[in-house]
Amino acid sequence: MDQDDFRTLRTTVYSLVKQVPRGQVTTYGQIGRMIPPPGDTPPPLFAKQRARLVGRAMRDAPSDVPWHRVINSQGKISLPLGSRGAAVQRKRLEAEGIIFDRFGRVDLDRFGWQGPDQQWGDANGLLRSESAENHQPRQLDLFT
């Protein structure tokens, strides 16, 4: 994983995020799971999340990337509470029709992106099936 790989990885992240339609959201982890592994990386190792990298990529995303449609696995905005960015993100999402509950959470079952269509995925060499399964994060747990 050298510098070039990293650039490629970031580019992939951006192109993926660009696929998220207006009015829907995705999560850092979901994007992270769709990134193709760099050639020499053993799958088990790669299977680990790269969510943090996605977050970092969003921090300095080009203006044509809808970074605001990426939130955390809890359905919440991840920027520091009360920060400028957090307010902007929420405002943009609400402008797209996304609803926040009183705890600042978005219902991922309702607004969560289902992933790029197979067509696009194939054309862009994305991971499929097991390793890239859409695996929507749950907000409900098994006990309640």
Add this chain to the structure above:
DNA sequence: CGCTTGACCGGAA
């Protein structure tokens, strides 16, 4: 250089 810091995440307690 080494050490700390996050727009993270899932599992365990």
Add this chain to the structure above:
DNA sequence: ATTCCGGCCAAGC
């Protein structure tokens, strides 16, 4: 539900 922990990894200091 909430907290904690280990794993992640580029950036900043």
